[in-house]
Amino acid sequence: MTRFDPQALLSPRVNALKPYVPGEQPRIEGLVKLNTNENPYPPSPAVITAIHDAAKDHGLALYPDPESTDLRRAIAARAGLTPEHVFVGNGSDEVLALAFYAFFQQAAPLLMPDVSYTFYRVYGRLFGIEVDLVPVDAGLRIDLSAFESRAAQDCAGIVLANPNAPTGCGLPLSDIERLLEACPQRVVLVDEAYVDFGGESAIALIDKYPNLLVVQTLSKSRSLAGLRVGFVLSQPHLIAALARVKNSFNSYPLDRLAQAGAKAAISDEAWFEKTRQAVIDTREGLTLALEDLGFEVLPSQANFLFARHRGRDAADLAARLRQQAVLVRHFAEPRIDQFLRITVGTRDQCTRLQEALRKVLAT
Numbered sequence: 540m541t542r543f544d545p546q547a548l549l550s551p552r553v554n555a556l557k558p559y560v561p562g563e564q565p566r567i568e569g570l571v572k573l574n575t576n577e578n579p580y581p582p583s584p585a586v587i588t589a590i591h592d593a594a595k596d597h598g599l600a601l602y603p604d605p606e607s608t609d610l611r612r613a614i615a616a617r618a619g620l621t622p623e624h625v626f627v628g629n630g631s632d633e634v635l636a637l638a639f640y641a642f643f644q645q646a647a648p649l650l651m652p653d654v655s656y657t658f659y660r661v662y663g664r665l666f667g668i669e670v671d672l673v674p675v676d677a678g679l680r681i682d683l684s685a686f687e688s689r690a691a692q693d694c695a696g697i698v699l700a701n702p703n704a705p706t707g708c709g710l711p712l713s714d715i716e717r718l719l720e721a722c723p724q725r726v727v728l729v730d731e732a733y734v735d736f737g738g739e740s741a742i743a744l745i746d747k748y749p750n751l752l753v754v755q756t757l758s759k760s761r762s763l764a765g766l767r768v769g770f771v772l773s774q775p776h777l778i779a780a781l782a783r784v785k786n787s788f789n790s791y792p793l794d795r796l797a798q799a800g801a802k803a804a805i806s807d808e809a810w811f812e813k814t815r816q817a818v819i820d821t822r823e824g825l826t827l828a829l830e831d832l833g834f835e836v837l838p839s840q841a842n843f844l845f846a847r848h849r850g851r852d853a854a855d856l857a858a859r860l861r862q863q864a865v866l867v868r869h870f871a872e873p874r875i876d877q878f879l880r881i882t883v884g885t886r887d888q889c890t891r892l893q894e895a896l897r898k899v900l901a902t
C-alpha cells in the first residue's frame with residue numbers, strides 16, 4: 540500500500556508557499572516595536588466612538604452594508620471622485636490579492652521591481668502569475684527605462700509601490716505617467732501604502748488613464764492596521780471588475796465595525812494632519828541621528844527608514860537590537876541584506892532605539 544502523504548492533499552501552488560514569519564509580532568513587555576511600519580500614534584478618538592456606536596444595541600446582529608456605501612462616499616469625496624471610483628477591502632493586502640486575480644492572470648509576465656513589497660511575489664505564486672523582476676539601479680531606485688523596454692514586449696501589467704517598500708524612495712508623478720504610457724493595454728497598479736508621509740499620489744492621474752489602479756490603506760497614516768481597511772481608486776470599469784471578483788468570494792467585504800471606524804478616520808482631517816506631520820518631523824531627526832551613528836540612510840518619503848551601517852553586519856545588528864527589546868526589520872534577500880528597515884516611532888521610541896544602537900555598536 541502506498542504511504543499516505545499529507546503534502547499530496549495540497550495543490551502544488553500551496554505547497555510552494557512559505558508562511559509569513561510570525562516572529563514579527565512577538566508579545567514582549569516594554570518592546571520598542573519598529574519592525575512592521577505601524578503608526579506609533581493612536582487613531583482619531585472619533586474612530587473609537589464610531590465603532591462603539593456601530594456595535595451597541597442591535598448593531599452586531601445585523602449584516603453590514605455589502606456596498607460599504609457611506610465609507611466609499613467619504614473616501615471618494617476626499618479624493619474628488621465618485622463612489623463608483625472606489626473599492627474597499629480588508630486591508631490593502633486583500634485588495635491587492637483581488638487585483639492580481641482580476642487583472643494580472645495573462646499570457647505574459649507581470650513586471651515589478653526586484654526590490655519591492657514581498658507580498659506581490661506571494662500573490663503571483665498563489666495565482667500562477669509569471670513574474671518578471673526588473674532590477675532597481677545601484678541606488679536601489681526604480682529603473683524607468685528598464686521598465687519601458689520590458690513593457691515594450693508583451694506584459695501582464697506593472698505593479699510597484701510608491702513610495703517603494705522597503706526602500707522608502709518615491710517616484711514623481713511624471714515617472715508614473717511614463718509607466719502608464721509604456722503599458723497602455725494593461726493595468727498599472729500603484730500601491731500608495733505610504734504616500735501620506737511625503738509621496739506624490741497618482742489619484743490626480745485617474746481621470747486621464749483608464750489603466751491606472753491606485754491602492755491605499757488606512758493601516759499606516761490613519762493608525763488603523765488592526766481594523767484591516769484598504770481601498771482602490773480607479774476608473775469605474777476597473778472597480779466593477781474588482782467587485783465581480785469580490786462577490787464570487789465574499790459579498791460582505793468589510794464588517795460593520797470596520798466600515799464605521801474607517802469612515803470616522805477618513806473624516807478627521809485634523810487628526811490625520813497632526814499625526815502624519817509628527818511622523819515626518821521625527822523621521823528627519825532620526826535620519827540625522829542614524830547618520831551620526833555611522834549609517835547611510837536612503838532618502839525616505841515613508842514612515843520608515845532604510846539604512847545600512849558602514850561597518851557592521853545588518854543581520855547581526857538586528858539580532859543584537861532584539862536582545863535589547865528593540866525590533867527592526869532585516870530582509871535576508873539579495874541586494875538588500877545589509878540594510879535595516881526601521882519604522883519611525885514616537886520620539887521616545889526613537890531615543891530608545893538610539894540608546895540600544897549605541898550599546899550594540901560599542902560591543
Ligand code: PMP
Nearest residue numbers: 630631632656700704732756758
Ligand atoms: N503595501 C505595502 C507596500 C505594504 O508595506 C503593506 C504593509 N506591510 C501593505 C501594502 C499592506 O497593508 P495593509 O494590508 O495593512 O493595508
